[in-house]
Amino acid sequence: MWEKTALYNKEAKKSKAFGFSLNVDPVRTEMSALQAVLNQYLNGLETGTLDPDETLPEFRAALRAAGIVRVIEEKQKQLDIWSDQQIKLNTEGTK
Secondary structure, three states, X not given: OHHHHHHHHHHOOOXXXXXXXXXOHHHHHHHXXXXXXXXXXXXXXXXXXXXXXXXXXXXXXXHHHHOHHHXXXXXXXXXXXXXXXXXXXXXXXXX
C-alpha cells in the first residue's frame, strides 16, 4: 500500500500554480462577504437539510452579489503575473 502511495506521489504532476498564494488585500471586503454567504448556506447544503434544487440558485446568486466574480478576476490577474515571473525566473536560471 505505502509503496503504491510513494510511487503515485513520485509520478504526480505538480500543479503549475504550486507555490502561488493569493494576496487578499485588494478583495478583502469581498472575501468577508463571501465568508458570510458560505456561513449562511454551506452547512445546510452539505448536510442535506436544505433542498439543493431550491437553494443552489439562491446560493449562487448570493455568491455573485457578494463579489465572487471580482475575487476570481483578481486571483486570475495575480496568478498570471506570478506565472510570468516564474517563467522569467526559470528562463534566467537556465542561461
